[in-house]
Amino acid sequence: MTKGHCLCGAVSWKYSGTETWACFCHCDDCRRNCAAPVVAFIGIPLTAFKWTGAVPKVYASSKGVQRHFCDNCGTPMAFQAEHYAGEIHVYAPSMELPNNFKPEFHVFYGEKLEWLHMVDDLPKYPQSKT
């Protein structure tokens, strides 16, 4: 079981089994949502995932896209979209043990900030992976 929570602890989650994928996203929307130079995601089948504390608030950042965040402390928690039916993308740093995050690739590398330098040999997709 993998678990995670927001800064204040009101919102928490857990999932069983292994994640579908783990990646970095450099898109402008994710970056602004987290006010971070890059965001780290784990993709989880909705059937294996559960919110375990307070239910997060949802902001529809674009049509068919839901971004979940803690109503109390404001921590961004997850991304869900109609075009990724059946999965939820959780922000990896909310994991209880964020060092267990094992990134596999980068997406939207074409939008990467010029001053951000990441040294790795992972595949870098200019847009989404598929």
Ligand SMILES: [Zn+2]
């Ligand atoms: Zn919170």
Ligand SMILES: [Zn+2]
């Ligand atoms: Zn993104």
